[in-house]
Amino acid sequence: MTYALETIDLKKQFGGLAVTRDLSLRIATGARHALIGPNGAGKTTVINLLTGVLRPNGGRILLEGSDITALPVHSRVLRGLSRTFQINQLYADLTPLETIGLAVSERLGHGGDWWRVLGTRADVNGEIAEHLARFHLLDVMGERTATLPYGKQRLLEIAVAIATRPRVLLLDEPAAGVPESERHDILAAVASLPRDVTVLLIEHDMDLVFSFADRISVLVNGAMLTEGAPDEVARDPRVKAVYLGEGADA
Amino acid sequence: MTAIPHEAMGRQLVAAARWRPAEWVFWLFAAATVLLFPDRYLILTEVAWLGLFALSLDLILGYAGIVSLGHAAFFGIGAYSAGLLAKHGLINEPVLALVVAGFAAAVVGFLTSFLVMRGSDLTRLMVTLAIALVLRELANRFSDITGGFDGLQGITVAPVLGLFEFDLFGKVGYIYCLSVLFLLFVLARRIVHSPFGLSLRAIRNNPLRAAAIGIPVNRRLIWIYTVAAFYAGVAGALFTQSSAIASLDVFAFDRSADLMLVLVIGGTGYLYGGLIGAAIFKLLQQEVSSLTPQYWQFWIGLVLVVIVLLGRQRIESAVTFVPRRIARLFGKEIAALPGGEAP
Numbered sequence: 001m002t003y004a005l006e007t008i009d010l011k012k013q014f015g016g017l018a019v020t021r022d023l024s025l026r027i028a029t030g031a032r033h034a035l036i037g038p039n040g041a042g043k044t045t046v047i048n049l050l051t052g053v054l055r056p057n058g059g060r061i062l063l064e065g066s067d068i069t070a071l072p073v074h075s076r077v078l079r080g081l082s083r084t085f086q087i088n089q090l091y092a093d094l095t096p097l098e099t100i101g102l103a104v105s106e107r108l109g110h111g112g113d114w115w116r117v118l119g120t121r122a123d124v125n126g127e128i129a130e131h132l133a134r135f136h137l138l139d140v141m142g143e144r145t146a147t148l149p150y151g152k153q154r155l156l157e158i159a160v161a162i163a164t165r166p167r168v169l170l171l172d173e174p175a176a177g178v179p180e181s182e183r184h185d186i187l188a189a190v191a192s193l194p195r196d197v198t199v200l201l202i203e204h205d206m207d208l209v210f211s212f213a214d215r216i217s218v219l220v221n222g223a224m225l226t227e228g229a230p231d232e233v234a235r236d237p238r239v240k241a242v243y244l245g246e247g248a249d250a
Numbered sequence: 251m252t253a254i255p256h257e258a259m260g261r262q263l264v265a266a267a268r269w270r271p272a273e274w275v276f277w278l279f280a281a282a283t284v285l286l287f288p289d290r291y292l293i294l295t296e297v298a299w300l301g302l303f304a305l306s307l308d309l310i311l312g313y314a315g316i317v318s319l320g321h322a323a324f325f326g327i328g329a330y331s332a333g334l335l336a337k338h339g340l341i342n343e344p345v346l347a348l349v350v351a352g353f354a355a356a357v358v359g360f361l362t363s364f365l366v367m368r369g370s371d372l373t374r375l376m377v378t379l380a381i382a383l384v385l386r387e388l389a390n391r392f393s394d395i396t397g398g399f400d401g402l403q404g405i406t407v408a409p410v411l412g413l414f415e416f417d418l419f420g421k422v423g424y425i426y427c428l429s430v431l432f433l434l435f436v437l438a439r440r441i442v443h444s445p446f447g448l449s450l451r452a453i454r455n456n457p458l459r460a461a462a463i464g465i466p467v468n469r470r471l472i473w474i475y476t477v478a479a480f481y482a483g484v485a486g487a488l489f490t491q492s493s494a495i496a497s498l499d500v501f502a503f504d505r506s507a508d509l510m511l512v513l514v515i516g517g518t519g520y521l522y523g524g525l526i527g528a529a530i531f532k533l534l535q536q537e538v539s540s541l542t543p544q545y546w547q548f549w550i551g552l553v554l555v556v557i558v559l560l561g562r563q564r565i566e567s568a569v570t571f572v573p574r575r576i577a578r579l580f581g582k583e584i585a586a587l588p589g590g591e592a593p
Contacts, residue, residue: 051462077464089462091455094448097262102452105445106464112473114446119263122256129256138255142262164463 002065004029004198005050005081005168010059012045012222019045020056021223027168027200027215029064034201034209037219038242043202044086046219047170050200051083052076063168078107082166084157086173086202092146096137096156099145100128103163127163135159135189151182158189168198175208210234218242267443272579276522277432284425291420297532298427299488304512304524305431305438306481312518313442314474315454316366319375319506320382323362324355324479326501328486330389331355333402333496342408344491348430351487352480358385359479363472379503386501401497405490416492423492430488431525434481438521441477450474451519520577 005027012020019042027033037043048054050061052073061069063081071079091099101118104127105111119125132138135155140148145156154174161169175186190212193199203209209216209230216233218225220242226233233239283294303325310316331351334340341347365377389396397403409415414422441447453460453467461467490496499505508531516527539546 053458072466073461074464074466077462083462085459085462089456089459091452091459093455094451097259098448099452101259101263102445102448102465103463106449110445111449111465112446112470114441114444116445117264117267117440117443118445118448119260119267122260125256125260125263128259132259141259160459160463 002029003027003062004031004064005200006062006065007050008060008062010046010049010061011057012042012049012054013057019222020049021221022059023219023222023224025217025224027198030195030198031215032199032201032213033215033217034203034213035217035219036203036206036209037225040221041219042222043219044172045222047083047172047202050170051081077164077166080165080167081170082161082164082168083170084161084172084174086176088153088157090145090153090156090160092144094145095142096132096145096148096152096159097128097141099156099160100131100137100163103160104128104131107164131159131163134192135162136185149182151178151185154178154182154186155189158186162193162197166197168200169193171199171201171203173203173205174201175203175205267439270580273522276525276580280428280432284421284428288419288421291424293532293536295420295424295427295492297529298424298431299485299492300509300512300532301525301528302427302431302434302488303482303485304509304516304528305435305521306478306485306524307509307513308518308521308524309438309442309478309481310475311513312520312523313447313454314450314471316471316475317371317374318366318378319503319510320378320380321478321482321509322501322503322505323378323382323385324359324482325486325489325505326382326385326389327355327358327479328352328483329490329496329500330396330402330486331483332487332490333405334395336405336407336491337402343412344407344410344426348484348487348491352484355483355486356476356480359482360472360476363475366475367468367471379506382501382503382506386498389498389501397497399498401495402490405494405496407491407494420492427488427492430484434484435521435525438481442521446470446473517577520580522580523577526576 003026005025007023007025010020010023011018023046035043035046045054049056052071056069060067063076063079068076068079068081098118101124102111104124105113105118108124110121110124132141135158137152137156137159140152145153148156158171158174171190174190175183178186187208201209201212213230215227216230217227218233218239225238225242226236287294303321306324307318307321310318328351331354332347335347335350336342341350362381365381366374369377390398393399407416410422410426414426416422449460449465449470452465453470457467486500489500512527512531513524514527515530516523516525535546538549
């Protein structure tokens with residue numbers, strides 16, 4: 001079977017410290033898969049390995065069956081692997097309109113076009129409108145991103161990832177830092193992600209994990225502790241032990 | 251929900267790229283200087299090529315966020331190329347020579363861009379500085395070609411397009427430089443409003459995210475660096491053609507540093523900063539040096555010290571307080587939608 005995303009014996013060391021240890025992760029097509037683990041379990045490292053920010057010391061990464069281990073960050077995106085960031089990584093000086101416009105242009109192969117003014121292609125404009133509407137950003141589309149409320153920035157963070165039309169989306173703590181009043185919009189946006197997009201959710205918030213995921217992997221000290229359906233994982237005594245602090249480095 | 255207003259998207263994006271009234275005024279005034287200041291052609295010509303040179307730095311600094319202390323490298327390549335082409339009669343027609351000189355600088359820009367892409371801001375400052383120093387020493391070493399410290403002697407520039415001969419008062423030279431500046435400005439303006447140009451701003455804002463939406467960061471930076479080198483080369487060629495000299499100081503560190511100053515005065519990231527900065531810089535230079543010839547360097551030094559002490563960010567918000575107000579007129583910030591277009 002071909003998985004949407006698969007790692008085979010992935011290894012990463014920083015000096016003598018092994019932060020990812022023979023990780024074999026399989027994410028089925030269309031899955032809502034969560035990766036959880038206590039602080040310091042190496043979740044961020046896994047994301048950086050998957051997206052190409054870090055190079056592994058061993059092992060392979062397959063996206064829909066093809067090896068992407070050696071590809072640079074932007075090539076992985078164009079092949080359909082996108083991410084959101086735990087801490088917003090946006091363009092402070094650009095507007096949501098320009099931010100989304102840029103992502104759509106890149107995906108449609110117009111990103112290197114240095115002659116036609118952005119906004120003169122109907123296909124690009126149509127997609128921009130679609131994304132801005134879906135993520136409730138139409139009313140602020142012409143404002144500088146830096147001036148947007150945090151909740152809107154968080155939505156833009158997800159919107160710009162979706163604008164790259166990923167087949168696999170890595171969501172890194174999408175609700176992190178969002179005030180309670182704006183939380184609902186974020187959760188609704190996450191819940192209404194297109195079903196044909198495979199999602200890997202990296203999350204601390206157990207409520208969100210158990211309401212969203214149909215499959216959960218538990219990472220401890222850079223290695224896979226267990227993997228299964230949410231109720232299996234919830235019953236697993238080892239998972240409970242880890243989250244209660246026994247033997248974990250939380 | 252209302253219909254998705256995708257036409258409004260296009261309108262708003264295109265509106266950001268539309269020519270503003272202040273821009274028309276700017277260029278009409280620039281054209282009018284030909285008639286208004288007939289006894290000032292020499293300094294106006296200097297403003298024109300310096301403005302183009304600063305425009306070149308703005309493309310990499312203001313848009314792509316690449317700092318450089320050695321931009322004179324490309325200015326110098328362009329200057330010597332134009333000088334050698336004219337001196338040896340290889341290409342007599344100035345416009346063609348200009349283009350060839352620009353491409354010569356672009357080739358060097360492309361080749362050295364791979365060095366500049368490595369490392370952080372500080373590394374880039376050192377690498378660009380080093381490249382300019384190396385080129386200067388090469389020009390010095392091969393003095394049989396470049397004339398060494400004496401510079402290239404005996405350059406005669408043929409009539410522009412075979413029609414307009416350079417006159418004693420510098421009128422043709424000025425109109426020529428101004429026209430080239432305008433054409434290349436229009437091209438730069440087109441570039442910065444394209445998806446390519448916008449992707450540069452994205453890279454400057456957040457390289458991490460830029461790569462994460464599929465932008466090939468290094469490739470884009472290499473391209474704009476090459477384009478900027480072309481612009482600087484053309485500026486250098488204009489310098490040589492209008493002054494009929496090319497000497498080692500085209501590569502000088504002062505020239506690169508002054509250029510940074512020009513951009514600091516005018517403001518970065520809206521294209522007009524270089525042009526306005528060049529005009530102010532040249533006027534200041536002329537006025538101050540006619541008042542106190544021996545202290546001009548002192549004032550330059552003082553300004554540099556202030557820049558180093560305060561840092562780029564604070565300089566931008568303090569020194570360019572007025573320029574930023576002006577910049578707004580030229581649409582650096584996204585103007586509010588005209589009524590009725592907002593969904």
